[in-house]
Amino acid sequence: MEITLDKQSANQASVKIKLNEADYQPQVDAKVKDYARKASIKGFRPGKAPISMVQKLYGTSVLVDEINDILTKSLNEFIKAQDFKILGDPLPLIEEAEQIDWKSQKDFEFKYKIGFVEDIKISLDKKIHATAYTVEMDDKVVQDAIENMSRQYGKMTNPEISQENDFLYGDLKAVDGSFEKTLSLPLSKIDSKSLGDFIGVQKGAVIEFEPAKAIKEELSSTLDITEEEVEQITGKFTFAVQNINRTENAELNQELFDKVFGPDVVDSETAFREKIKSVLFDNYNKETKVFNDEKIKEALVASTSVELPDTFLKEWLLKANEGKVTEEQVEEEFPIYAKQLTWSLISNQIAKDNEIKAEHEDVIEKTKEMIRQQFSASGLGAQMEDSMDMFVNNYLQGNEGQNYMQLMTSVQNDKVLDFAREKIDLTEEVVSIDKFKELLEN
Known part of the structure; x- marks a missing residue:
């Protein structure tokens, strides 16, 4: 067997795999003999059909299966041994594969296209600038919220x-x-x-x-x-x-307080106002955190050179989602995909360089936090706390384990962003809610 790599550009290459008869024939012969021992062929007792007949009936399909197995294993091992990061999956050159004569050909040659990125170099220092916003909670915002609730429950x-x-x-x-x-x-x-x-x-x-x-x-x-x-x-x-x-509008009395926050949670207009202010502050904190995180990501992406194999990735996305998306849809959505992929590559590199890992306990805590927020929105948070472990396990085991892996990635991203905040030039700025809304719109 011979495997060669031909780098055609800074981020695209082709892999050529050559197989001769010695690479696959022993496995094919062994599989045909195994078929002969088990095959039930009309006119012969089970396992007594001539090898030549079994070879004629099953030889080609066995050959194809064995060569595909060899190609898969060899290609995976070859890719793992490289010092660059493969993106997507290798794409076989179908046109050349279709010209193979499986019945008479002894030597085979297969070609694959691959897309990759070389090592990503990231310098986390004060040359990278970002702004972290905090929303100022003024009395007018609180009063507007109270009036909205008064109308809502009126x-x-x-x-x-x-x-x-x-x-x-x-x-x-x-x-x-x-x-x-x-x-x-x-x-x-x-x-x-x-x-x-x-x-x-x-x-x-x-x-x-x-x-x-x-x-x-x-x-x-x-x-x-x-x-x-x-x-x-x-x-x-x-x-x-x-x-x-x-x-x-509903009157600001105990009846309204109980409708909004539950029985006896607050017992005066002053406590009601403070509770609303606290809830608003928490909600805007969540929004500003998401916004600030995105701005830090943008700053890190802008300061890091990552050249994606766009042409290859578009072809891979089209084939990986064959029948589900059109070429026009891939072209339209590609900028969003490329942005997410670039950040993922940078985040993973920062984690690798600085030994940042998402631990199992972190995933459990993040899942609990997510579930508490969902139940809190429905007003069932307190009642569900005793069953939290069951909800966590059910969620993390769902979607064939993908939920767990997604939470693991999310936890690692959070840790990477926390680490980056300490290294880059991060300016703190307090803004009004109206100003923050303008930032979101822009």
């Missing part, structure tokens, strides 16, 4: 005369008769120039307006209509008011 009333932020329920009709539908119209979505026509009206009132101009947000979601119906909302319409719906 009661519905049907007043006689409409006010700003009411919902008018009635019949929307095109003046030319081409469209008619009964729906709920939120006055909070009406443009300020048109809002006056909808305030101070009673049941039975008929208002003429142009929805496409008066409604300041997307018509489909505002009126709860289909995109096909949106296309018909042009020109002048009338709205006949059948009812007025208003949500009266």
